[in-house]
Amino acid sequence: MNCPTTCDFYLGRGLNADWVASIDLNHCACTSLAAIERAGTADEFRRRVERLCDTIHRDETGYATSTLSSRWQWLWPTSHGTDLTYAIDDGAVWTSQRGQRWSARAGKYVPPGPDEPPVVFPPRRDTCGYTGIAAADTIARRYGPLLGRTHCDDIEELGMRILADLTVAPGPGTLPELAALRLRLAQHLRYAVTADSSAVELEIEVLGYRDGDPAADLARDALASLPALYGWTDPDGGPPRFGVRVLIAADARHASHPALADRHTRAVLTVR
Numbered sequence: 001m002n003c004p005t006t007c008d009f010y011l012g013r014g015l016n017a018d019w020v021a022s023i024d025l026n027h028c029a030c031t032s033l034a035a036i037e038r039a040g041t042a043d044e045f046r047r048r049v050e051r052l053c054d055t056i057h058r059d060e061t062g063y064a065t066s067t068l069s070s071r072w073q074w075l076w077p078t079s080h081g082t083d084l085t086y087a088i089d090d091g092a093v094w095t096s097q098r099g100q101r102w103s104a105r106a107g108k109y110v111p112p113g114p115d116e117p118p119v120v121f122p123p124r125r126d127t128c129g130y131t132g133i134a135a136a137d138t139i140a141r142r143y144g145p146l147l148g149r150t151h152c153d154d155i156e157e158l159g160m161r162i163l164a165d166l167t168v169a170p171g172p173g174t175l176p177e178l179a180a181l182r183l184r185l186a187q188h189l190r191y192a193v194t195a196d197s198s199a200v201e202l203e204i205e206v207l208g209y210r211d212g213d214p215a216a217d218l219a220r221d222a223l224a225s226l227p228a229l230y231g232w233t234d235p236d237g238g239p240p241r242f243g244v245r246v247l248i249a250a251d252a253r254h255a256s257h258p259a260l261a262d263r264h265t266r267a268v269l270t271v272r
Contacts, residue, residue: 085097
């Protein structure tokens, strides 16, 4: 059974919710999470969360912090960046996957509608640790489904992660958003990515299309969605975590990356 890596727990929902604990799991405690999902009262919910924290500390199977330590352990300022958030409200346990719409079905990903206001959580720190952006500016952001696994990456590491996700065969537990992205990209495509740390931008050159191939526009649109998957999109027009510039190059054109002269090479990353 696949488990979310990071989890937050609250009594209630919204800006006035009471934070109970946060845990970082190392492939453990799935049964304990299932027990938390079945809690019927706030007291029962809190007891089961505290029991899980005690188990993690005792067995050294992850990391856990709670209101007893009053320390928020994440680099992101709110639960928008957490893999799965649990909250008991009105006698039921709700879950929110990476800051998306609350669901009464545990772990069920429900994307928000285009005009739906974003889910809000109590602010837990003043700044976003991996960008320095003020927490108040990030509460309204729509965090991407892959953010929880990439929040510590710099732009070069993020480029390598994206290239691996695009070219390496998907394994068990692949997120549906990533699987949907791969379906929009032909399997024979090859990629040259240039990571520009000063501009915080990934330039992605796609090889494998003939000149004028209409499928190239579909690939360009698919790759343009990467900031929403690996960072965030801001409904108020604020800057994303990183930028993407997509270039379409036919295989017959001279490649700017000599490594791609070997057609067995699927991807190459360079740093500017």
